[in-house]
Amino acid sequence: MKCILIVEDTANSRELLRMVLEKLGHVVIEAGDGVEALCRLQEQVPDLIFLDLKIPAPSGYELLKEIRNNARSSSVPVVALTADAMQGERERAISAGFNAYLTKPIALGQLRSEVRRLLPQE
Numbered sequence: 001m002k003c004i005l006i007v008e009d010t011a012n013s014r015e016l017l018r019m020v021l022e023k024l025g026h027v028v029i030e031a032g033d034g035v036e037a038l039c040r041l042q043e044q045v046p047d048l049i050f051l052d053l054k055i056p057a058p059s060g061y062e063l064l065k066e067i068r069n070n071a072r073s074s075s076v077p078v079v080a081l082t083a084d085a086m087q088g089e090r091e092r093a094i095s096a097g098f099n100a101y102l103t104k105p106i107a108l109g110q111l112r113s114e115v116r117r118l119l120p121q122e
Contacts, residue, residue, distance in 0.1 A: 002047040002119050003027045007037040007063065008081065009055045013104065017050060020111060026119075034058040038066065041073055048119055049078045050102075053093070061096055068097050077118040081106070 004026045008014040011032075018028045029046065031037035033056045040046075049067065053060035060080065067073045077100070080093040085103040093101045100114045 001025060001027055003029065003044065004115075005029050005031065005037065005040055005046040005049045007031045007034070007049065007055055007060075008052045009033055010052075013052070013081075017106070017111075020108060021115070024112065024115060026115075034060075034063045037063055041067070041070070045072050046076060048115065049076055050081055051078050051098075053080055053082045053089075054084070064097055079114060079118070 004021050006014050006017050006021075006028060008017065008030075009032050014030050014032070018030065021028050029040055029044065031040050035057060037051075051060050051063060055063070058066070064078055067076065067078060078098050079100040079102055080098040081102055081104060082089065083104040090101045099118055102110060102114065
């Protein structure tokens with residue numbers, strides 16, 4: 001059983017992701033903004049992080065830098081989430097250090113395949 005952190009400021013999006021990930025057999029922890037996410041990361045280092053790019057303070061990109069600069073969390077795979085699928089955004093996210101990029105609304109098949117790809121089976 002793997003632990004997944006969802007960092008998303010929209011409660012409905014968090015709930016939907018949590019339900020799907022729990023159905024896949026994972027333990028889910030949640031944060032509604034960047035500050036709360038940093039607190040969660042101090043308590044526990046997850047196996048995978050879903051991170052909304054437009055969260056408040058710090059932004060998704062700023063939070064990713066903090067995750068990558070922390071020795072405990074630097075190697076944790078991070079998936080960028082966004083509703084604003086602008087041209088070039090996927091490339092920007094991947095080059096910034098995200099391991100994957102999903103647009104909202106999230107296709108469940110794509111979500112499942114990214115989780116399988118990023119979380120090695122025990």
